[in-house]
Amino acid sequence: MIELDETDRHLLRALARDATQSAGALGRQVGLSQPATWRRIRRLEEAGAIRGRRLRLNAEALGYGVTVFLGIKLGRKGQASLADFERAVSAIPEVQTVEHVLGMYDFRLRVVARDLADFERLLRRRIMTLPGAGEVEANVLLSEERRPGPIG
Amino acid sequence: MIELDETDRHLLRALARDATQSAGALGRQVGLSQPATWRRIRRLEEAGAIRGRRLRLNAEALGYGVTVFLGIKLGRKGQASLADFERAVSAIPEVQTVEHVLGMYDFRLRVVARDLADFERLLRRRIMTLPGAGEVEANVLLSEERRPGPIG
DNA sequence: CTTGAAAAGAACTGCCT
DNA sequence: AGGCAGTTCTTTTCAAG
Secondary structure (H helix, E strand, O other): OOOOOHHHHHHHHHHHHOOOOOHHHHHHHHOOOHHHHHHHHHHHHHOOOEEEEEEEEOOOOOOOOEEEEEEEEEOOOOHHHHHHHHHHHOOOOOEEEEEEEEEOOOEEEEEEEOOHHHHHHHHHHHHOOOOOEEEEEEEEEEEEEEOOOOOO | OOOOOHHHHHHHHHHHHOOOOOHHHHHHHHOOOHHHHHHHHHHHHHOOOEEEEEEEEOOOOOOOOEEEEEEEEEOOOOHHHHHHHHHHHOOOOOEEEEEEEEEOOOEEEEEEEOOHHHHHHHHHHHHOOOOOEEEEEEEEEEEEEEOOOOOO
16 A cells, blocks of 8 residues: 655646646646656556556547446356356457446446447347346446545 | 547557557557647547546555445435435545436445445445435445447 | 756647648 | 648756755
8 A cells, every 4th residue: 555645645636637737737736846746656656556547538429329337147156157257248349347246246347339229239149148147237327427536 | 429430440449558658659550650640639639539538546556445336226316316416425535436327226336445344434424324315235346347448 | 855957759830742 | 631840848867956
């Protein structure tokens, strides 16, 4: 676990708002010089607090208007079926996230489709036929808000 | 909906792998000059295909070892309770994602906590007391894989 | 930590094909 | 559309306080 001071938290919060900001611009916000800011960011990356920068794509603009969350219970569980399931899921391009969870379901998937008809095809042809897939529950995304989460 | 050619898709896929790459480096991958690549990326941003670049923080390294997905059913639904719920949820720093969904639940939350004891406190003091919160279901994250999703 | 500076590289602009 | 050449800005490293 990495120890952060107030300036580190301030930097991470500013970067969480916009990851494209320059070290100089960030330094002005947190009250540091450009080189000092740059060294702190580099230290946070080396320590593993910052894992990188990811592209935020607009699925709707790219023709994928439907996002669905699936909760999946495996029928027969065990080492083999977990691995089989994960391997099969990775072959579906529409799957954006694969989460292995503990609780009411075994896996949670975030999948996108062009429209509901496309989603139905995906569900029946690709998801329901996954090796070991038992119960499947779906929730269609209406709107979403992402927040930075607690820092420090 | 934005029309993409093969070069745009190639660019988006390369950027999805690593959003810190320079226009020059990307151009070498797709066979374009640095200015041409840069203009394409700017066009994709202006058209809304690229919404920005987001920081990938390592929650575990920052002391948040537990991630939980919550499915929440509202008791009495309606305009007022939806707005009340969303406002109250936004006051909880540990909430990373608020998804309004259609299906078995009304909302899905992604929350982080330092450990399970911290999560229990959060669940009992902050989540169960949300205005309108009825049934709450929890899934603890074991592991997660994120993929770029379909492009084009 | 700071300022100042220098070199390299990336971003951006205008012009031309 | 794309390329080339040039300008501006940022990054990255250094020295000195």
